[in-house]
Amino acid sequence: MPELPEVETTRRGIATVMPGQALRALNVFEPRLRWPVPADLPDRVKNQVVRACERRGKYLLITFDHGVMIVHLGMSGSLRRALPDEPAKKHDHVEWRFDDARFLLHDPRRFGAVLWHDLADGPVLAHPLLAKLGIEPFDDAFTAQYLFNGLRGRTQNIKQALLGGDIVVGVGNIYASEALFRARINPRIKAGSLSLARAERLWTSIKSTLSDALTSGGSTLRDYVNATGTPGSYFEIHAAVYDRAGQPCRMCQTPIKRIVQGQRATYYCPSCQRR
Structure with missing residues (x-):
């Protein structure tokens, strides 16, 4: 399973590209992940600007003005940058398409997740998947x-x-x-x-x-x-x-x-x- 170093490495990679860019399309090729990808998620984020790419535990948090996309890489998944015309591979289930970049979630076992937390529902860290997580290992409070x-x-x-x-x-x-x-x-x-x-x-x-x-x-x-x-x-x-x-x-x-x-x-x- 991708662990914290893998997820943080991925976060650092997408954080050099996504923030400040409008997400032109979220294309869901296979919604049946660990939890179903919300059917209305592509419409919620279409043409919305990514404000930040953060991480909590093994969850990637892609932040917009009106909410946060919660992404988990599952047991053997990855989120990689793809060439503009590169064909999607088998097990590429979700695509993030920007003006000058695209990313693909590859998840052979479909244990990953792409979920949505609306800002109207409160802080994302209060989400049930995040609320009970322990301290981050590089936090100063972890002694x-x-x-x-x-x-x-x-x-x-x-x-x-x-x-x-x-x-x-x-x-x-x-x-x-x-x-x-x-x-x-x-x-x-x-x-x-x-x-x-x-x-x-x-x-x-x-x-x-x-x-x-x-x-x-x-x-x-x-x-x-x-x-x-x-x-x-x-x-x-x-x-x-x-x-x-x-x-x-x-x-x-x-x-x-x-x-x-x-x-x-x-x-x-x-x-x-x-x-």
């Missing part, structure tokens, strides 16, 4: 103490606590495994058992892992590409454990182990990340 306080009393394993997104957003399955490895924390331990010192290590690792991923443009897993159609390079440069089951740990040469937690694959080094 080691904040993380420690959020984990206290939790009996679920630390990996699942990170994936929940109600403490901090954006630490999805891929980067949770990587951050836990950097912090030398076993993914199976109870979240509430972390000491403040270990929470500080995890806090540092979360920020550094996501920062490295942003610098390299996200991952190259599956068919993720950024807004320019370019794949990221995180896994070519940084990946220590994710998707490396059976391969030697880069630190101690112990074979990387793969387990399943909450129906998601977890990778860790049994030597570096002892319980």
